[in-house]
Amino acid sequence: MKFQTLVKATAIAAAFALGAASMAQAATLHLHNGGDPRSLDPQRVSGNWEDRPVSDYIEGLMTLDAKGGAILGQAASYSVSDDGLVYTFKIRDNAMWSDGEPVVAEDFVLGLQRLEDPKTAAEYAYLQYFIDNAEAINSGEITDLDELGVKAIDDKTVEITLNAPTPYFLQALTHYSAYPVPSHVVAEYGDDWASIDHLVANGPFKPVEWVPGSYIHSVKNDKYYAADTVKLDDVYYYITDDDNAALQRYRAGEIDILSNFASDQYQLLQDQYPGQAHVFPFLGVYYYVINQTKEPFTDVRVRKALSIAINRKVIGPDILGTGELPAYGWVPPGTSNYEGEQYMPAYADETYDERVAEAAKLMEELGYTAENPLTVQLRYNTNENHQRIAVAISAMWEPIHVKVELFNSDVSTHYDALTAGDFEVGRAGWIMDYDDPSNMLDLLKSGTGNNYGRYANAEYDELLAKAANEQDLVKRAGYMHAAEKIAMDEFGVIPIYYYVAKWVISPKVSGFEDNAVDRHLVRYISKSE
Amino acid sequence: MLSYALRRVLSAIPVALIAVTVCFFVLRLAPGGPFDGERALPEEILNNLREYYHMNEPLVMQYLRYIWGLLQFDLGPSMVIKGFTVSQLLAIGLPFTLMLGFTAFVVATAIGIVAGVIAAVQQNKWPDYVLVLAVMLGVIVPNFLMGALLQLFFGVYLKWFPAGGFVYGSISHLVLPVTVLAWPHAARVSRLMRGSMIEVLGSNYIRTAKSKGIGERLVLARHAMKPAMIPVVSYLGPGLSYLLTGSLVVEQIFGLPGIGKYFVQAALNRDYGLVLGTTVFYILLILVLNLIVDMVYAWLDPRVRYH
Numbered sequence: 001m002k003f004q005t006l007v008k009a010t011a012i013a014a015a016f017a018l019g020a021a022s023m024a025q026a027a028t029l030h031l032h033n034g035g036d037p038r039s040l041d042p043q044r045v046s047g048n049w050e051d052r053p054v055s056d057y058i059e060g061l062m063t064l065d066a067k068g069g070a071i072l073g074q075a076a077s078y079s080v081s082d083d084g085l086v087y088t089f090k091i092r093d094n095a096m097w098s099d100g101e102p103v104v105a106e107d108f109v110l111g112l113q114r115l116e117d118p119k120t121a122a123e124y125a126y127l128q129y130f131i132d133n134a135e136a137i138n139s140g141e142i143t144d145l146d147e148l149g150v151k152a153i154d155d156k157t158v159e160i161t162l163n164a165p166t167p168y169f170l171q172a173l174t175h176y177s178a179y180p181v182p183s184h185v186v187a188e189y190g191d192d193w194a195s196i197d198h199l200v201a202n203g204p205f206k207p208v209e210w211v212p213g214s215y216i217h218s219v220k221n222d223k224y225y226a227a228d229t230v231k232l233d234d235v236y237y238y239i240t241d242d243d244n245a246a247l248q249r250y251r252a253g254e255i256d257i258l259s260n261f262a263s264d265q266y267q268l269l270q271d272q273y274p275g276q277a278h279v280f281p282f283l284g285v286y287y288y289v290i291n292q293t294k295e296p297f298t299d300v301r302v303r304k305a306l307s308i309a310i311n312r313k314v315i316g317p318d319i320l321g322t323g324e325l326p327a328y329g330w331v332p333p334g335t336s337n338y339e340g341e342q343y344m345p346a347y348a349d350e351t352y353d354e355r356v357a358e359a360a361k362l363m364e365e366l367g368y369t370a371e372n373p374l375t376v377q378l379r380y381n382t383n384e385n386h387q388r389i390a391v392a393i394s395a396m397w398e399p400i401h402v403k404v405e406l407f408n409s410d411v412s413t414h415y416d417a418l419t420a421g422d423f424e425v426g427r428a429g430w431i432m433d434y435d436d437p438s439n440m441l442d443l444l445k446s447g448t449g450n451n452y453g454r455y456a457n458a459e460y461d462e463l464l465a466k467a468a469n470e471q472d473l474v475k476r477a478g479y480m481h482a483a484e485k486i487a488m489d490e491f492g493v494i495p496i497y498y499y500v501a502k503w504v505i506s507p508k509v510s511g512f513e514d515n516a517v518d519r520h521l522v523r524y525i526s527k528s529e
Numbered sequence: 530m531l532s533y534a535l536r537r538v539l540s541a542i543p544v545a546l547i548a549v550t551v552c553f554f555v556l557r558l559a560p561g562g563p564f565d566g567e568r569a570l571p572e573e574i575l576n577n578l579r580e581y582y583h584m585n586e587p588l589v590m591q592y593l594r595y596i597w598g599l600l601q602f603d604l605g606p607s608m609v610i611k612g613f614t615v616s617q618l619l620a621i622g623l624p625f626t627l628m629l630g631f632t633a634f635v636v637a638t639a640i641g642i643v644a645g646v647i648a649a650v651q652q653n654k655w656p657d658y659v660l661v662l663a664v665m666l667g668v669i670v671p672n673f674l675m676g677a678l679l680q681l682f683f684g685v686y687l688k689w690f691p692a693g694g695f696v697y698g699s700i701s702h703l704v705l706p707v708t709v710l711a712w713p714h715a716a717r718v719s720r721l722m723r724g725s726m727i728e729v730l731g732s733n734y735i736r737t738a739k740s741k742g743i744g745e746r747l748v749l750a751r752h753a754m755k756p757a758m759i760p761v762v763s764y765l766g767p768g769l770s771y772l773l774t775g776s777l778v779v780e781q782i783f784g785l786p787g788i789g790k791y792f793v794q795a796a797l798n799r800d801y802g803l804v805l806g807t808t809v810f811y812i813l814l815i816l817v818l819n820l821i822v823d824m825v826y827a828w829l830d831p832r833v834r835y836h
Contacts (some may be wrong), residue, residue, distance in 0.1 A: 039612040121581035123564075126571050139573035195612065212610060212621055214695040214786040238694065238784055241794075244692055245782040248680040252692035401707075412561030412799045419565070449571055 018394035021276050021371045029527055032246040034238040038213055041194035042179035043115045046123045048431075052259070053219070053237045054176050055108070056522045061089045061108060061158065061180075062173040066524040068435075068515035070170045074103055074180065074202060075289035084165030084471050091156045094225045097182050097200040100295040105152035107202075112160075113145040114186075115177050122175040127433055130169065132161040135194050165471045166310035174519075175434060204230045204523040216238055216465070231511075237345075249505055256527060258504040263320045263385060269504060277504050279322050280514035283332045284431035284499035285440070286324070288378075288393075291424055293493070296374065301366060303491035306361035306376075308347045308426070309400045310393055316497050319392050320385060327495035330444070330484050334516045336435045337478040345482050358389035358401040368401040379407045380427035381414035388495070390427065418452040428452060431499065435517055437480050438467065444487050455492035534820065541816040545809065549599070556801055563608040563799045583609055595805065598627050604806035607795075615806035619788055623810075625695075626787035629706060630773040637711035637717055637772075638765065645722020645761075646749070652727060660719065667716035669701060676709045676782040693783040699703055706783045714768055721761050729757040761830055767820030770815045 009055065028305070034049035042054050055064075063073030072078075072176050075089040095103035114120045115128060116137045119499040125138045132149025136142040149161035160168060172178065182200045185193045192198060196210045204227065205218035219234040221227065238255060240246050243262045249255045251273075261269065261277070269277040290306065291299045297303060316324030325333070329343030347355055368374045380386040387408065392402035409417070418426050430450070432439045440447060441464055445458035467479035511525040564570060579585040581640050583594060604615035613621075633748055647746055648660045670678075682691025682823035683705060690704045729735060737750050739745075778790035788807055 036610055037612065038610050041612070043610050118577040119581070121568055121577040123574060123576070123578070125574055125577075135573075138577070210612070211695060211786045212613060212618055213780060213790060214784055240781065240784040242694075242784075244677065244780045245680065245784065248677065249691075249693045249784070250683055252684040252688065253681075254684075254692055254694055409560070410797045412563075412565045412797065413559070414561075415565040416561035 001331065010083065027231065027233040027527060027529075029232050029235045029257070029522060029525060031235060031237050031522070032250070032255050032260075033216075033239060033527065034259060035237050035241050037216070039194060039438035040196070040199060040207060040210070040216075041191075042176040042181070043111065043120055043122045043124075044194075044344070045176065047191075049259070051176055051519065052178070052522075053207060053218060055203070055297075055519070056205045056218060056235065057199070057203045057207055057221070058179045058181075059175070059203040060173050060175075060178050061091075062170050064174050064517075066503045066511065066513040066515070066517055066520070067512075068519050069398070074108075075176070078084060080125070087160045087162070087163050087169065088153070088178040089160070091158065092225055093156070094223075095202060096223050097185075097202050098206050098221045098223050099182075099185075099200045100223065101182065101200070102155075102182050103202050104155045104183070105158045106155075106183045108158045109148075109150050109152050110183045110186060111152045111180040112178060113148055114181060116148055117145055120191075122177065124175075124433075126454075127175060127177045128172065130166045130172075134163075142478070148486075151314075164468055167473055168434050169477065169520045171336070171436070204521075205232075205235055212239070226523070227321055232522065232524050235522050247504070250465075253409050254430050256509050257525075261502050261504055263322045263502075266322050270455045276506065277502070278512070278514055279500050279502050280516075281325055281334065281498050282431075282501045282516050282518035283435060284429065285327055285332060285336060285501060286389075286429045286496050287327070288494040288496060289418065289426050289428050290494065291421060291426075291453055291489070292456075293421060293454050294424060296366065297424065299366065300490055301362045302374070303494075304526050305362040305400055306397065306402070307491045307494045308355045309359040309396055309402075311352050311396055312496060313352075315389060315392065316500075318387050320497075322500055322502060324497040325498050327498050329488055330493070330495055331437045331440045331480075332432070332498045332516075335432070335437050335440070337473055337477060338480065339474050340436045340481045341352065342479070343488055345488060356396075356399050363401045370401055373401040373403040375403045375405060377405045377407055378426045378427075379414060379417060379423045379425070382408045384428065386427050414472075419449070421452075421454065425494075426452065429499070432517075437477070437484075438464070441480055441483055441487075444492055453493055455490075457486055457490065457492070460486045462508040537816075537820050537823075541813065544816065545582065546548045546596075548812050549596075549805060549809055552805055553595065553723060553801075554588075556563050556796070556799070556804060557588060558689035559799065561799055563801065565799070566737075570600025573744050578666055582606065583833070599809065605802040606810070607803045608798075608800045608805070610800070615802050618791065618803065618808060619810060622786055622788035622791065624734055626766075626773060626789060629710065629776055629779070629785070629787060630769065632703065633707045633711040633714065634765075634769050634772050636707060638768075640711075641715040642722050642758075644715070645719040646754075647728055648719065648723040649708070649726035649730065650749070657723075660723075664716040664719050667712035672709050672713070673779045675712065676705070676779060677709060679780065688725070695783075695785050702783075706779045706785060709782075716773055717764065717768065718761055721764055722757065724755065725760045726757040729753045758835065759826070762822060762825055762829060764779045765825075766819050770811075773814060774811055783824065 033052055037050040039045050042058055046529050059073045061075040065071045074091055074095045076092040078087055078089045080087055110262055115122050115125055116134045118140050127148055129135045131149045133142055137148055151159045153159050185200055189198045191250045202222045207216055207218045207223045209217040216237040220230055243260050250258050258266045312326030328345050328348045333342055378390055380390050390406055417423050444455050445461055463479045463483040467476045470476040492507050503511050508525050597835045607615050644660050648657045651657045683689045692703050696702050739743050776787050777793050778788045780789050791807045793805050
């Protein structure tokens with residue numbers, strides 16, 4: 001046990017004994033944030049509840065505006081080579097860490113090197129694989145970290161070389177996996193640099209206290225280059241997985257912003273707190289995977305019957321109650337770099353009765369009848385909403401001669417089974433890491449880890465490969481649309497609905513904008529008492 | 530008595546070791562691992578993670594590594610809350626869990642004993658009925674519902690207490706969590722106390738004491754109390770360990786920093802290090818508590834001897 005934790009433990013005990021009081025002061029934002037972050041080290045986190053405190057204290061070369069678009073962050077300007085492979089960034093002269101040290105190019109080089117260094121064991125190392133040699137370094141093929149395509153030209157110039165032109169590269173730089181680390185602090189403390197006692201901030205807020213299971217407290221960083229535009233003095237990120245308990249605290253006036261709420265509370269919020277619930281679509285899909293290595297799911301007719309027999313229109317409004325949009329295609333509407341018409345299958349326009357009749361006919365062709373139904377095991381991870389949807393879909397499949405056996409398990413067991421291929425139909429969800437269709441479409445490439453259903457189509461893979469090497473955004477989008485159509489026409493997966501973000505925002509809070517990437521930096525938020 | 534205590538403490542070590550061993554292997558048998566989540570990780574990244582946590586080694590090696598660390602009081606890293614080691618997490622959460630658990634324990638035991646005595650003395654009169662009702666509420670209503678109801682009434686509607694959260698040193702933030710935690714315990718204590726007090730009051734030596742003309746109160750305090758406490762005391766050990774280990778729901782609802790949730794959540798997350806660390810700690814705690822209860826038991830009932 002380290003000395004500091006001992007001190008902290010004693011302090012907690014002493015504080016209780018003494019009964020000392022402390023109260024929040026003006027312009028303090030109270031934000032409900034979800035689970036306990038695993039870390040505050042940007043290269044070692046991977047969830048949106050970690051993104052929030054991390055992205056408020058560390059800023060990348062690019063950052064986000066209130067609408068979730070990429071804007072210049074620590075970089076004052078950038079230029080791109082003609083082939084789209086080399087990006088050169090100039091760092092702001094007044095960019096500095098909260099301890100007064102200037103932000104230098106080496107900080108960005110070190111951040112990306114740590115991300116790809118196998119020793120860091122970063123879960124999101126693959127998100128920046130389009131940087132030259134990133135994958136080879138991360139898999140251990142190259143051991144010299146300096147081979148990574150990120151160079152410090154001088155103290156204030158960073159050059160990043162990509163292995164293919166990547167239209168979403170600037171957006172990807174807003175992701176925390178690409179954030180800089182304070183090289184002078186890392187030199188002193190190593191991996192421990194991001195502990196609450198050592199970390200320094202180059203963003204608008206600096207975490208000063210972290211009580212696991214309870215909250216993270218960040219205060220305004222006066223050294224931030226745009227500190228004069230930051231309106232809040234400090235932020236509490238409350239830690240609780242219990243959305244209903246968080247809602248009670250919101251109703252008691254203790255919390256200003258809820259980052260989620262249980263769907264069944266939507267009616268209460270609309271009735272008693274009109275205008276405070278924000279429900280908006282963002283880039284993610286809730287879907288069922290079909291194991292295409294198992295009979296009879298290898299037959300496209302079975303997959304088609306299962307898919308078209310789902311009445312998607314009732315799931316968002318009636319079963320969940322929060323109006324999730326029905327998903328007939330794979331790439332969520334509103335995704336960037338995706339010129340062209342959204343995929344919409346013919347069955348989407350048919351009446352539900354027509355679809356059920358067609359699906360039943362398909363199943364009958366294969367010999368399934370009411371007396372001899374197909375038994376399907378439907379797996380989901382334990383969660384009230386997943387269960388409600390699974391029960392509803394089981395009922396929708398009954399008229400097409402499918403008998404469902406529901407099987408639920410905790411999330412680790414569930415995804416372990418999906419990864420191992422030990423399932424027939426299983427629930428899954430994907431929230432896009434960055435705003436580009438490739439992030440969705442890559443999930444159905446043959447042999448990809450997240451392609452749980454083992455969908456495989458050589459033409460599909462080829463179209464994606466072409467898209468990856470295409471600089472012209474319109475042509476690239478064309479390849480990807482064609483790929484999406486192939487996978488959807490073959491029912492390689494059953495999309496069910498597009499996710500909606502569910503926030504509750506107190507009328508005291510302004511500056512919060514609903515956006516499709518569902519990332520909201522606290523620097524744009526203000527609060528009136 | 531000292532050698533008895535020492536023998537008990539020493540015998541705890543193999544018990545703890547067996548429990549850790551069972552826990553270690555049972556956890557590994559459970560499907561899934563700490564790195565299974567909403568999205569599958571690429572193989573090379575999984576390899577990096579496994580190497581980082583020595584999970585690529587044979588299971589026996591991992592076990593020996595863990596025990597070796599344990600002997601040096603090193604509980605290892607948490608695989609899910611990477612910002613802290615297991616020891617750090619316990620060091621931060623433990624004082625709070627102990628404080629919450631002991632406060633609830635003291636409050637609940639005191640209330641339970643007093644309520645039980647009153648109910649016994651006033652048997653089948655209205656104070657008895659009222660107390661039985663209050664007790665039943667504590668036993669019937671599950672703690673997550675009780676927590677939500679108290680939050681709603683006292684936090685949202687009446688605004689007497691904060692609906693949740695944790696502020697260093699604030700007593701008002703503890704009122705609702707302690708109530709939720711203490712209620713079922715107080716209920717069980719009072720029922721035990723009532724039953725045993727009724728039995729003792731009907732026994733011969735109490736009748737003798739009364740017939741000697743000793744006042745009702747004195748009979749209660751001097752003659753009936755001590756023997757009537759015996760079943761209550763034997764419940765206090767398990768009761769306290771329940772309060773200390775069962776704070777999960779209360780911590781979750783009120784957003785408190787205790788270690789109760791590590792016990793359950795870490796198991797669901799397959800955070801091997803954290804589950805084992807919490808288990809080791811709870812085993813030791815429960816062994817010590819049981820020892821203390823046995824000592825108190827002997828003090829209350831001279832017929833119990835140490836062997």
